Amino acid sequence: MIKMIRKTLFLLMSIFISGNILGQCCSAGNPFFYGELSSLSKKNLQLVTGYKYGTAIRYFSGSDPIDIKFVDQAWFNYLTFQVIYGLTERLTIQGDIGYFMNKIETYLIEDWVTSKGFGLGDANITLKYLVYSNFKKHLQIVPAIGVTLPVGVFDQEVNHVKLPITVQPSSGSFKYQVSLFINKGTKNSKFNFTLFAMYEYAQLINSENFYYKYGNQLLFSFLTSYSLTRKLSFALELRNENRARALRNDDQTVESSGFSLVYLIPHLSWAFYNNWFVAVNTDIPVYKYYNGIQLSNAFSVSIRLSYTINFGKKDLREFAVN
């Protein structure tokens, strides 16, 4: 019974958080989306699909709201699809692709028409390696490297007028990530803890008409989960996102870019049938600091559905004693 709870909790934990692409609502590029973080067993295939709604409604100067009469509200409806496959017992490859159903800004200026972008966002490939797994100690460590590919739409126009970068589906930039996932269970099989850290380096965009480098990003996340029943889990996460200032023409620093945010994120996850999981979470910002003046994130809500297929023997490597 305890083993079953651990097994379920571990699988739920592993889909709670993900080192997927980061993006502030509502800026160019995919939003943060939860998915698989852990590695999979050899010949296990996991398919994840998800939906996210995010919104931004107020300008902030530092940590204080400021009244700017320009963007009234910004929001997006976003879909993601992830394919994760265990190449070996330790090595897992993950592919992500995002699609914006819409990405919208409305304005307070009279007669200023709403900007609406949509389409394919960025893609991401991540390689994860299980360096340590010990069932007795309930400990698993998985570092990963990833690359974001700007395969989507970055030059969308309406009536021959280019949309602002904030509603373009793709970030237009290659990004490279390194991350570390540590999962630690306890003697009480109902509790589990996860630590996740990620650094993302954004490559300079240097085209004929556009010179820009997004700020690099550092993320820390701490999550604790509790198994309410054998198949139902609740988790609470504290996530800190820090983005450095961007650079523009002539390598000028964009003073009104970059931020430090802290989110409180409750998760609810349910395992059903065989190898199906569904999870919902909402990102609630509890601390916001924006360099200069920027439109700030309000809240977001996500739902995610995951299905795992085992093409190999029916074992779960995460329970193997190292």
Added chain:
Amino acid sequence: MRYIIPFLTLIMILLVACQKTDNDNGDTTDLIKIDSLTASFYTVKAWDTTTITCFARGDSITYGWECDHGNFNGGGLQIRYAAGQCCVGLNTITCTVSNKEGIVSDTVKINVTLYIDD
């Protein structure tokens, strides 16, 4: 280890395949001529607006607009432009005029200043 090389190869292919090329402005032509590209204000405070107008000659011409930073409203030969504090500095607005004969473009620079002066 046998997966590392294929993975790195895949990454390299994607990196090359996904490189964005600079905008191709098509064939320039003498059959279209931009007479003027002007702004009502060349320096604006963040989130203030300026109106940019492009006068061009040619048959059945279409006006296209893009900027490196900022937002547009409108279209055709006249457009409104505004940029937030994210876009403080000298921003380039490009007007592209085209028809089936070809395409020409011109640029104007708009200086966006801080919303609150230091």
